[in-house]
Amino acid sequence: MALGYVRDQQAGGLPLEVTGFVGRDQELREIGALFDKARLVSLIGPGGVGKTRLALRTARTALPSFPDRACFVELSSLHDPVLLPHTVAAALGLSEQGDRDPVGLLVSYLAHKRLLLVLDTCEHLLDACAMLAELMLRTAPGVTVLATSRQPLDVPGEFVYPITPLPTDREAVQLFAERAAAVVPGFAVTEANRKDVTAVCRRLDGMPLAIELAVVRLRVLSLSDLAARLEHRFQALTGGRRGAVPRHRTLQDAIDWSHDLCTPREQLLWRRLSVFAGEFDAEAAEAVCGGGELPAEDVLEQLIGLVDKSVVLRIEAEQTRYRLLDTLREYGAERLTQSGEEEAYRRAHFDYFAAFAGRADRPFHSDRQAEHLRALARWLQNFRIAMEYGTATDDPELALRGLDLATRLWTHWIMTGRMQEGARWLERGLANVQQDCPERVEALHRLAWILMVLGQCDASEPYVLEALAMAERTGDRRGVAYATEFRGCLALFREQLAEAHSHLDEARRAFRALRDHDGLAITCFIQTFGAALVGDVERAWEVSGEGLRALESAPGECWTRSYCLLYRQLALWMARADSRAGERDRLGREALALKLAVNDRLGAAITMELLAWSAARSQRFERAAWLLGSAEAFWTRIGGVRLFNVPILNAERDTAVSAARTALGESVYGELHARGAALDLAESVAYAVRDTDALPGTLSAPSTSHPAPGTAALPAADRTTARPPGLTHRERQVAALVAEGLTNRQIAERLVISKRTADAHVEHILNKLGLTSRTQITGLE
Numbered sequence: 001m002a003l004g005y006v007r008d009q010q011a012g013g014l015p016l017e018v019t020g021f022v023g024r025d026q027e028l029r030e031i032g033a034l035f036d037k038a039r040l041v042s043l044i045g046p047g048g049v050g051k052t053r054l055a056l057r058t059a060r061t062a063l064p065s066f067p068d069r070a071c072f073v074e075l076s077s078l079h080d081p082v083l084l085p086h087t088v089a090a091a092l093g094l095s096e097q098g099d100r101d102p103v104g105l106l107v108s109y110l111a112h113k114r115l116l117l118v119l120d121t122c123e124h125l126l127d128a129c130a131m132l133a134e135l136m137l138r139t140a141p142g143v144t145v146l147a148t149s150r151q152p153l154d155v156p157g158e159f160v161y162p163i164t165p166l167p168t169d170r171e172a173v174q175l176f177a178e179r180a181a182a183v184v185p186g187f188a189v190t191e192a193n194r195k196d197v198t199a200v201c202r203r204l205d206g207m208p209l210a211i212e213l214a215v216v217r218l219r220v221l222s223l224s225d226l227a228a229r230l231e232h233r234f235q236a237l238t239g240g241r242r243g244a245v246p247r248h249r250t251l252q253d254a255i256d257w258s259h260d261l262c263t264p265r266e267q268l269l270w271r272r273l274s275v276f277a278g279e280f281d282a283e284a285a286e287a288v289c290g291g292g293e294l295p296a297e298d299v300l301e302q303l304i305g306l307v308d309k310s311v312v313l314r315i316e317a318e319q320t321r322y323r324l325l326d327t328l329r330e331y332g333a334e335r336l337t338q339s340g341e342e343e344a345y346r347r348a349h350f351d352y353f354a355a356f357a358g359r360a361d362r363p364f365h366s367d368r369q370a371e372h373l374r375a376l377a378r379w380l381q382n383f384r385i386a387m388e389y390g391t392a393t394d395d396p397e398l399a400l401r402g403l404d405l406a407t408r409l410w411t412h413w414i415m416t417g418r419m420q421e422g423a424r425w426l427e428r429g430l431a432n433v434q435q436d437c438p439e440r441v442e443a444l445h446r447l448a449w450i451l452m453v454l455g456q457c458d459a460s461e462p463y464v465l466e467a468l469a470m471a472e473r474t475g476d477r478r479g480v481a482y483a484t485e486f487r488g489c490l491a492l493f494r495e496q497l498a499e500a501h502s503h504l505d506e507a508r509r510a511f512r513a514l515r516d517h518d519g520l521a522i523t524c525f526i527q528t529f530g531a532a533l534v535g536d537v538e539r540a541w542e543v544s545g546e547g548l549r550a551l552e553s554a555p556g557e558c559w560t561r562s563y564c565l566l567y568r569q570l571a572l573w574m575a576r577a578d579s580r581a582g583e584r585d586r587l588g589r590e591a592l593a594l595k596l597a598v599n600d601r602l603g604a605a606i607t608m609e610l611l612a613w614s615a616a617r618s619q620r621f622e623r624a625a626w627l628l629g630s631a632e633a634f635w636t637r638i639g640g641v642r643l644f645n646v647p648i649l650n651a652e653r654d655t656a657v658s659a660a661r662t663a664l665g666e667s668v669y670g671e672l673h674a675r676g677a678a679l680d681l682a683e684s685v686a687y688a689v690r691d692t693d694a695l696p697g698t699l700s701a702p703s704t705s706h707p708a709p710g711t712a713a714l715p716a717a718d719r720t721t722a723r724p725p726g727l728t729h730r731e732r733q734v735a736a737l738v739a740e741g742l743t744n745r746q747i748a749e750r751l752v753i754s755k756r757t758a759d760a761h762v763e764h765i766l767n768k769l770g771l772t773s774r775t776q777i778t779g780l781e
Contacts, residue, residue: 013071013091014059014118020178021057023171024050031058031161035065035144038159040133042122042147045163047327048209051148052120054163059118059146066144070116076326077277077381079388081128086421088117088132095417095601095638102420106132107139109636114142121326122149130155165206172201175208179215187218196227203230209327210254216310217261230257255331258311268294269302270311270324271339274332275349278381279321288348321378346389353379353386354401357408364411364518367556367750370597370733376412377599383409391429403429404439410446415559415600417638419450426450441471441479445486452486455645457493464490478519481510485523492530493644500530508546521550525563532567533648535575544568555740559603562594566607573610573652578617585614589689596685597736604681605634609643609653611688616656621663622672623693624656629676630684682732734761 031054034041043051059070073091078084085102089095094109110117117136122129130153133145137157147153152160166172173189176197180187189197200223204210217226259267272289273280280288282300290296303322306312311328315321324332336342356379360372376383383405390402406425413422426447433440444467451460464486471479488503504527511520524547531539544564551557569587572580588611595604612627635642643649661669675695679687687695730751737747748758 013069014056014063015072017053017056019182021053022175022178023166024054024057027054027161027163028058028061031146032062034159034161035062038157039137039143040145040147040153040155040158042149042152042158042160043163044149044152044160046150046207047330048207049163049165050208051163053208055118055120055146055148059116062116066114066116068113068115068142070118072118072120074120074278075125075129076121076329077385078125079277079385081125082424083384083421084125084128084132086418088119090416090418093637103132103135107135110136110140110143112142113140115144117143117145119145119147122147122153123151126151126153129153133158166201166208166211168202168206169198172204172206172208172211173197176201176211176215179212180218183215183218193223196223199227200230203227204254207254209325212310213254213258216258216308219308255328258309259331259335262309262311263302263305265294265298266302266305266309266311267335269299270306270328271332271335272341272345273306273312273324274329274336275342275345275385276324276329276382277385279315279323279378280382281319281321284352284382285322287352288345291344291348349382350386350389350398350401350405353382354390354405354408357383357405361408361411362518363554365521365551365554365557365560367554369554369557369559373411373415373559373598376409377416380412383412387425387429391425391432393432399429399432400437400439403433403443405429407439407443407446410450411559413450414453415598417602419454423447423450423454436470436474438474438476438479441467441474441476442482444470445479445482448486449489452490452493457490460486461490477510478514478516481507481514481516481519484510485519485526488523489526492526497530497534501527504530508543517550517553521547521560521564523547524550525560525567528564528567528571532571532574533646535571537571537575537577540568540571556736558594558597559600562591562598562600562603565591565594566603566610569607569610573613574648581614581618585611585691588614589691592685592688593736596681597732599681601634601681602638604685605631605638606643608634608684608688609649612660613652613656616659619663620693621660621669623691624660625664625669625672626676626679626695627688628653628657628660629673630679630688631676632673633677633679634681731761731765734758735765738762738765 031041031043043055045051056072059072063070071088071092073088075084075087078087085106089102089106089109092106092109094105119129119133126149129147129149133147133153134155134157136143136145137155152158166175173194177187177189200214201211204214214226214230217229221229259270262270269285269289272294273285275288276284282303285303286296286299290299294302303312307314307322312322312324315323333342336345357376360376366372387402387406390398390405393399393402403426406422406429409422409425413419426443430440430443430447433443444463448460448463448467451457451463464483467479468483468487470476471483484503485507488500488507491497491500491503504523507523508520508527511517511523524543528540528544528547531537531543544567547564548561551561565587569584569591572584572587577584588607591607592604592611595601595607608627608631612624612631615621615624615627632642643653664672672695676684679695733751734747737750742750744758744762747761751758
């Protein structure tokens, strides 16, 4: 029996339910009516009463009233209240580029939205959630907040709606029947068994979680035995006095009973699993929780047992993941503390995720880069718990490793736009590691880079200089090379191009001598940007060519390769090399496909700007308008300054906007711009890569799309009216490998799947794209 919901989010950012929703019709009507007069509604009740499920169903029902849809923010595994605005911003798809704090970013983004924001499980972050909700009420008039908590937020304007257990003679019985049918095929409530079902529901006080846990026992007990055993437990608890058990004790006893019915090794795993924040997979469970009485090779069997008993939730996703329900995790954590094992298994948790981050970062340029970056984002809650443990310690060795973990995540901080959070963790780790060491050198120059991208060049300079001095003092040649690289980057951001190229040339020589391909490739794409700004095509090609050669051993690498291509595109544009316009746009389309693979919205925004400028110069004004709209939406979401606030680039953009607006007229331009802004990253890339002029459903007449060189032309109707391909992550992965020329068998070997599965993925891709052969597939991921 499955509890909860799947992680893949649809329907306006709300998780999909995987079990049926039972009853609560009156509550749904009353809460929905509250939205007409209140912008902050809090569902209040004890753990296990069903607040989250009711909030999700309420939000789904209310979606038509919110043009900008809904956003679900899960807070149960967030421990640090300072990270609340970061977490909400991430749930909204916002990044932290630029110098705005995350609260300011939220206010700016939501000020003109009509959106339902669901904050789930607020009780442990009560003050922070209250402050955020109050801010939304004051600054975002179109935003309604729906909160779930065990106590009110106590904010002016809050409407509190208490959630009580299900009526034991009706809806609780219906819930029992539905869940029991999933455990015992053919089960139904009849006149013969209704008395026992009702007795069970009454004894459990109609608490949904308690009913869900009890129903699992039907796998081994008859209904009458289940009712009798429940009655016996409660008589022992209350001395036979009916009604003497408060609701929180009803749930506690139900959990105690579920715990008692687990085998000793399942109980052991339950408490050890409580060190995870949010989700985990089987590999992590084996690595972290194995040991002593529970060898790692036996963990999976016990995990399956906990899933069968509905203690652990199995999350349906591309790769199976698991999580403990919040109330059950709290229970396990208490037991772990009582057992005296908490320190050992928190350390094991830290060790696992520190090693995981290390594998993702060294080497950074690998064929598995996109997979690693998605994994870092997926396990962020666990990384936060690990960094809390590793940066708040008096143990010098652990403090060093805690700093190193924050540093290893630099790719995540920059590519997801969580740079302010990354800077905060690095500063916290550096405060605990004051001695000269390679770990401090690397943390210093990574922090400096993050601050530069945030536009804080003056703040970054002391970190660069300290990193360089310490590396030279300790003979750390690699540290000297990286500090020199970022010294050049700093000069580049300050438009001191001669100094920048001098430092970057020096860094390239050092990386060559060290045979450090990661450092060399990144230095090359940074220096290519400097050459591109002044239209120095020869230098841009020379430097980016060296960067691309450094990546030859990792043909599946996406991030650095995409920037080399993008800045070649920019160099051709700034050089006014219109005779190479086809090559210039092809570079942009290739870069966009790579950007999608690593979800790099910053790079995608730059690329779409360049494609839009080119379209305007070619008098393809419909294409220019929607591309500008897409780029504008990404700049807004990442919260950064457009085009790094480089005046010459902003002037190019203004020229394209003026040309498209004049040619199309204000109304048509505005409609096309809005259509582009409404596309998500995958949709924008799909249309841009397919060289689409007019989007479906726009006011302008559809114009002919121009097939990208090397891409088979699609039928005109497909290019201008069809929805973009809604490929899954795995399908985009397969599409990229097909585009590289791999056979289905080679794809199966690369992705460690069966050939039959690879065949099916290719067939699905062809069907979704409306194609007839493998040669028509372009690499979208």
